[in-house]
Amino acid sequence: MKGKKLYLLAAAAMAAVSLFPLSACQDKDPVEQDRKTEEGGINVQPYSPVISMAIGTRISANFEGCSITITSQSGTGWLYLNQFQEETCTDWERLPVYHESQYFTQKKAASEEMPVHFENNAYVEWLSVEPANGTLPTVEDYVVITTEKGEHITGYAVIYIYQEGVGSTPTVIADKEFPMTDGEYQDIDEEWLDNRIQSVIDEHKAMLSAEIEGATETGN
Numbered sequence: 001m002k003g004k005k006l007y008l009l010a011a012a013a014m015a016a017v018s019l020f021p022l023s024a025c026q027d028k029d030p031v032e033q034d035r036k037t038e039e040g041g042i043n044v045q046p047y048s049p050v051i052s053m054a055i056g057t058r059i060s061a062n063f064e065g066c067s068i069t070i071t072s073q074s075g076t077g078w079l080y081l082n083q084f085q086e087e088t089c090t091d092w093e094r095l096p097v098y099h100e101s102q103y104f105t106q107k108k109a110a111s112e113e114m115p116v117h118f119e120n121n122a123y124v125e126w127l128s129v130e131p132a133n134g135t136l137p138t139v140e141d142y143v144v145i146t147t148e149k150g151e152h153i154t155g156y157a158v159i160y161i162y163q164e165g166v167g168s169t170p171t172v173i174a175d176k177e178f179p180m181t182d183g184e185y186q187d188i189d190e191e192w193l194d195n196r197i198q199s200v201i202d203e204h205k206a207m208l209s210a211e212i213e214g215a216t217e218t219g220n
Contacts, residue, residue, distance in 0.1 A: 030186045035155055035177040042145065042157045044170040047125075056080075056127040057161050057170040059143060061118070066147045066154060068122045071115035073142040073201065077161065079109040079116060080125040090117045126170075128163055139163040142201050146193070152185035153193060154178055158200050174200045 035041060045058040056077070061068050067090075070079065083104035086092050091109075095116070098108035109116045109124075116124070128139045143159040155177035162169045174197075178186045 030178050030188050030192070031181065032155075032176045032178055035157070035175045042159070042172055042175050044159055044172060046168040046170055056125055056163075057159075057168050058123070058125050059145075059159065059170070060121070060123045061145050061147075061157070062121040063147050063154075064120050066120065066149050068118040068120075069115045069146045069148075070118070070122060070124060071144050072111065072126070073144065074140075075111040075129065076139045077126050077128050077141045077143075078111070079114070080127055081107040081109070081116075082123070082125075085118070085123060088118045088121055090119060126161060142204075144197055149185070153188035153190070154185070156193065156197060158197060158204075160204060173204050 041062065043060045043062075047056050047058070059070070061070070072079070080098060081089060081092075081095065083106055085107070086105070089095075089107075091113075092107060095107040095109055095113055097105060099106040116122075122145075126141070126143060128141075139161070140163075141161045143161065145157040145159070146153065147155045156174070157172060157176070158174040160171045160173050162171075178188055180186070
């Protein structure tokens with residue numbers, strides 16, 4: 001009887017190992033590092049009332065051989081695409097027309113049309129949604145950019161946009177890549193990436209709140 005019990009315990013242990021392999025307990029977060037931008041990268045530039053009547057932010061992403069996805073985290077802004085993006089935007093046909101003439105067509109992407117996808121390079125202009133009362137409110141938004149090569153996620157970027165009155169201030173708060181390890185791409189889980197990006201945004205919001213609280217306490 002004792003031998004039978006030992007046999008049953010051993011069988012149960014083997015079944016547990018087959019259901020929950022040791023590798024599942026050894027999963028680690030992917031390795032990420034600041035993106036190297038010798039051959040491209042993320043660039044942001046605020047609009048200036050001197051060069052444009054619009055108020056917003058120009059955003060470009062150049063990654064040859066990669067698919068690029070752009071979206072925003074709130075409904076406070078929309079993306080404008082000029083006529084030159086027709087060649088690189090794979091969503092061009094489905095996006096609504098912003099302006100059309102006999103010479104060119106321009107598109108726009110509101111929050112319900114995002115994310116927007118590109119190949120190799122992307123250029124968009126983030127513009128704040130016009131308020132119904134005509135005033136210029138303080139607007140905050142986060143624009144998220146992810147890159148893929150084939151079926152592999154290769155990096156991400158998060159841009160914080162703060163607009164007050166006629167001034168817009170964009171800041172790249174994260175621009176990361178997932179380097180190859182042992183000559184192979186890392187296996188990046190989409191859910192993990194979504195959580196990672198959200199943690200970057202949450203940490204940035206907490207930092208801003210701490211700065212505001214500190215300024216209030218010092219009377220600045």
